[in-house]
Amino acid sequence: MLLTAPLLALLLLAYALPFLGVVRWSVTLPQPGWSQYIRLVSDPLALSVLIRTFRICTLVTVSATAAAYALAYVWVRGTPLQRRLAELCILIPFWISVLTRAFGWLALLSSRGLVNTWLQQLGILAEPLTLVRNEFGVIVGMTHFLIPFAVFPIASAMRAVDGRVLLAARGLGASPLRVFWRIFVPMTLPGIIGAALIVFVFALGFFITPAILGGGHSVMVAELVYLHMFQSPDWGLGAAISVMLVAVVGVLMALLWRFARPPALRASR
Amino acid sequence: MRRERPGRAALAAAIVVAIFLLLPLLAVVPISFTPARFLSMPRGSWSLVHYRELIDNPDWGASVLLSLRIGVLSSLLATVLATLFALGIWMTRPRMAALLVGFVLLPMVVPPIVSAMTLYFLLTGLSQLAPLLGYDTWPGVVLAHVVMIAPFAVLLILVALAGVDRRIDLAARGCGATATQRALRVILPNIWFGVLMAALLSFVLSWEEIGVTLFITSVNAITLPRLMWMGVHDNVDPAIAAVSVLLIAITTLALIGRMMFQRADASP
Numbered sequence: 001m002l003l004t005a006p007l008l009a010l011l012l013l014a015y016a017l018p019f020l021g022v023v024r025w026s027v028t029l030p031q032p033g034w035s036q037y038i039r040l041v042s043d044p045l046a047l048s049v050l051i052r053t054f055r056i057c058t059l060v061t062v063s064a065t066a067a068a069y070a071l072a073y074v075w076v077r078g079t080p081l082q083r084r085l086a087e088l089c090i091l092i093p094f095w096i097s098v099l100t101r102a103f104g105w106l107a108l109l110s111s112r113g114l115v116n117t118w119l120q121q122l123g124i125l126a127e128p129l130t131l132v133r134n135e136f137g138v139i140v141g142m143t144h145f146l147i148p149f150a151v152f153p154i155a156s157a158m159r160a161v162d163g164r165v166l167l168a169a170r171g172l173g174a175s176p177l178r179v180f181w182r183i184f185v186p187m188t189l190p191g192i193i194g195a196a197l198i199v200f201v202f203a204l205g206f207f208i209t210p211a212i213l214g215g216g217h218s219v220m221v222a223e224l225v226y227l228h229m230f231q232s233p234d235w236g237l238g239a240a241i242s243v244m245l246v247a248v249v250g251v252l253m254a255l256l257w258r259f260a261r262p263p264a265l266r267a268s269r
Numbered sequence: 270m271r272r273e274r275p276g277r278a279a280l281a282a283a284i285v286v287a288i289f290l291l292l293p294l295l296a297v298v299p300i301s302f303t304p305a306r307f308l309s310m311p312r313g314s315w316s317l318v319h320y321r322e323l324i325d326n327p328d329w330g331a332s333v334l335l336s337l338r339i340g341v342l343s344s345l346l347a348t349v350l351a352t353l354f355a356l357g358i359w360m361t362r363p364r365m366a367a368l369l370v371g372f373v374l375l376p377m378v379v380p381p382i383v384s385a386m387t388l389y390f391l392l393t394g395l396s397q398l399a400p401l402l403g404y405d406t407w408p409g410v411v412l413a414h415v416v417m418i419a420p421f422a423v424l425l426i427l428v429a430l431a432g433v434d435r436r437i438d439l440a441a442r443g444c445g446a447t448a449t450q451r452a453l454r455v456i457l458p459n460i461w462f463g464v465l466m467a468a469l470l471s472f473v474l475s476w477e478e479i480g481v482t483l484f485i486t487s488v489n490a491i492t493l494p495r496l497m498w499m500g501v502h503d504n505v506d507p508a509i510a511a512v513s514v515l516l517i518a519i520t521t522l523a524l525i526g527r528m529m530f531q532r533a534d535a536s537p
Contacts, residue, residue: 003357003452007350007373007419014416015376015384018391022383025390067289070282074275078283082275088524089287095520096294097477099497100513104293106501107300107510112309114296147290176276205380207480212501222382229386229484242383253378 019246022239029236036240046224046237053221056135056210057203060142065196067143068150075151076158094148102212105141106132133215141213142203149202150195157191158184197256201249221245294517301510308505319511328496329512336476336493339407343414344471350415351422352464356452359430360438370427377420381480388413389484407490410482414475421474422467429463430456 026036040046075086093101108114109131116128131137161184169179185192207222214220219227221241228238275283303309304316323329354373358366376384389404392413396403403409433456441455457464479494486495493512500506 003353003360004363004369005357007354007423008369010350011373011375011416011419014391014412015387016372018394019383019387021390021394022386067286070279071286071290073279074283078275078280082280084528086283086287088528089290091524092517092521093290093294095473095524096517097479097494099477099479099494099501100297100516101293103497103501103509103513104297106308106505108293108296110308110505112307114299114310117310144290144293147286201378201380205382207382207385208498222380225382225386226484229389238386242380242386245380246383249378249380 023243025235026239026243029239036236037244039237040240040244046241049219049221049224052135052218053204056139056142056218056220057200059139060146060203061196061200063139063143064146064150064199065154065192068147068154068195069192071147072151072155072158076155090148090151093144098145098208099212101145102141102209105137105144105213109137109140132213133217135214135218137213137215138210138218138220141209142206145206145209146199146202150199153194153198154188154191157188157194161187194256197252201252201256204249205245297510297513297517300507301514303507303510305507308507308510319508322508323511323515326508328491329493329508332491332493332496335407335491339410339414339492340472340475343411343418343475344468346411347415347419347422347471347475348464348468351419351426351467352457355423355426355430356456358427359433359456360448360452370423373423374420376417377424384417385481385484388416388481392485404485405487405489409485410490410492413481413485414478417478417481418471418474422471425467425470426460426463429460429466433459 027034029036040050071086071090074082075090076083078086106113110116110133111128111130113131115131116125119125120128165187166179166183169183170176174182205222206220207226210218210220211223211226214223222245225238225241228234228241299310300308301319302315302317303311304314304318305311357363358370363369392402392404392409395409400406401408402412437459438451438455441451446455477494478492479498482492482495483498486492497509497512500509
């Protein structure tokens with residue numbers, strides 16, 4: 001028990017207590033009361049940001065989970081060479097920082113970037129397309145960032161599938177496509193749910209990628225907190241958004257715990 | 270046992286995803302050789318001016334050194350705290366183990382923006398008590414990074430501990446080993462690889478941390494990601510492309526190296 005004390009003390013003093021301070025900000029700034037929470041659900045600007053955040057997170061969750069499923073499938077069931085290549089494609093982006101990856105999309109998609117330069121040289125385009133500094137850029141960048149995180153839970157669910165079940169289905173005359181959709185996908189459903197929840201939770205609090213690729217045109221909730229902290233000092237509203245985010249993530253994590261608990265935590269019980 | 274390999278449709282889908290994942294990383298390479306002072310493709314002439322900029326401008330070197338110092342110190346502290354915590358949980362199996370682990374993992378699951386605000390609250394408060402450890406100081410950044418990365422270290426070390434056979438610990442206890450002896454001479458030697466991985470992951474997470482660092486620094490403690498943020502967000506500086514190429518090259522070489530090492534290891 002004694003060994004657990006230092007880290008518990010650190011997190012209590014340097015994380016839990018200051019968070020309570022943020023909660024206090026949300027009900028005391030600028031004056032005591034629930035005014036900031038009421039603003040959050042009645043202010044048209046705040047409301048439109050909440051709706052946009054929900055829309056972007058949903059789209060990113062669907063696209064990242066689907067993409068991760070295809071890659072995880074080859075990573076788990078491919079030939080040794082295919083598995084190695086898939087692993088590199090997952091791990092290289094995974095280990096590269098969010099800043100570099102968002103910048104990569106700027107290099108690719110901005111008005112003087114790779115795509116626009118090539119399309120103009122080929123004579124397909126007269127004017128550069130606007131591919132970043134809008135919602136499209138944010139969705140592409142966030143999907144790119146979150147695919148590796150979605151691959152891991154899906155791959156571990158796929159590894160747990162007993163190959164003999166699939167062979168039995170084939171032996172009974174099912175086509176490969178039917179085996180995939182009727183046997184394999186349902187068996188890996190917990191991994192899909194886990195991956196989708198992880199992606200959604202991560203996407204909710206995203207700040208760096210939307211700030212760079214949205215260019216102030218498609219502000220999400222996290223960027224709204226930043227703006228209220230540093231651009232128009234309105235700490236009370238920023239704090240209220242933070243508390244609301246924690247509540248939403250808490251509910252989603254409870255779902256995750258129910259459906260797809262990481263094996264490490266299961267073992268430690 | 271015979272197993273079915275992915276069919277053509279599955280391979281095609283995976284290849285599309287793989288290209289999507291790698292394309293933006295490759296795109297920074299030509300951009301980094303542009304002679305222009307703004308983000309653009311080099312037309313005709315290629316130039317190393319942005320790589321020279323990294324050497325000539327002392328800000329880049331200073332931020333790399335600062336990030337290394339913060340990364341090493343944060344990783345060391347987080348790994349030690351996480352190892353103690355995980356050992357405590359594993360050896361004594363307290364009644365509320367799941368609750369304690371859940372609490373410790375909080376900074377990992379709470380949205381980074383909320384952690385950033387919380388740590389901003391902490392460090393601006395500390396500034397008044399202990400100016401050396403407060404807002405916009407490098408020890409303050411270390412404190413914030415330890416809080417943020419310790420959960421990841423805890424998770425990796427718990428995974429390593431889950432693979433340890435409890436009977437060797439029981440045997441040691443039966444032979445009269447004290448708790449310290451069991452921890453240092455029986456359990457740790459069995460999980461040293463996990464601890465090493467935890468330290469490595471902690472370092473990388475601190476080295477590239479920006480979400481929280483952005484909130485708790487302004488002009489004094491400029492880490493490498495903080496400097497890159499200013500170059501990407503305020504005005505797009507092609508020197509960022511040069512830094513990105515170097516970072517991508519290091520990561521790719523390290524991963525390919527590890528893969529070759531594993532292959533050499535696997536084939537006797």
